[in-house]
Amino acid sequence: MVVDDSRLVKVQLEDTLQGTGYEIAAYCRSGEDAIAQYDAVMPDLVTMDIIMQGMDGLDAAEIILKQHPDARIVIISSLAYKDTFDRAKTIGTRGFIDKPFHREQLLSVFEQALQP
Numbered sequence: 001m002v003v004d005d006s007r008l009v010k011v012q013l014e015d016t017l018q019g020t021g022y023e024i025a026a027y028c029r030s031g032e033d034a035i036a037q038y039d040a041v042m043p044d045l046v047t048m049d050i051i052m053q054g055m056d057g058l059d060a061a062e063i064i065l066k067q068h069p070d071a072r073i074v075i076i077s078s079l080a081y082k083d084t085f086d087r088a089k090t091i092g093t094r095g096f097i098d099k100p101f102h103r104e105q106l107l108s109v110f111e112q113a114l115q116p
């Protein structure tokens with residue numbers, strides 16, 4: 001499940017994941033929508049933007065992980081600062097990918113995040 005307010009990022013992810021076996025099951029443009037859709041979709045993995053209108057991605061990730069401690073959430077953001085990184089880890093997200101992302105990094109973080 002892709003959470004990002006930019007449709008461009010969603011399209012880039014779609015392109016990057018083509019032929020990899022990953023499939024985008026749902027696309028959300030806000031944290032609120034992600035929380036609502038998570039229960040319905042129960043995705044194997046969530047990619048989460050940070051800066052979005054309304055609730056930011058870290059708050060949304062925190063709420064999803066409170067409700068679903070086994071959720072696998074990977075942050076995809078250009079906010080690669082230490083405090084952001086630390087908070088993402090504390091919340092329990094499973095990886096951090098810088099924007100703009102690269103296929104190799106994306107796939108390796110996904111693989112790590114999906115490990116039991």
Ligand SMILES: [Mg+2]
Binds near residue numbers: 006049050052
């Ligand atoms: Mg954004």
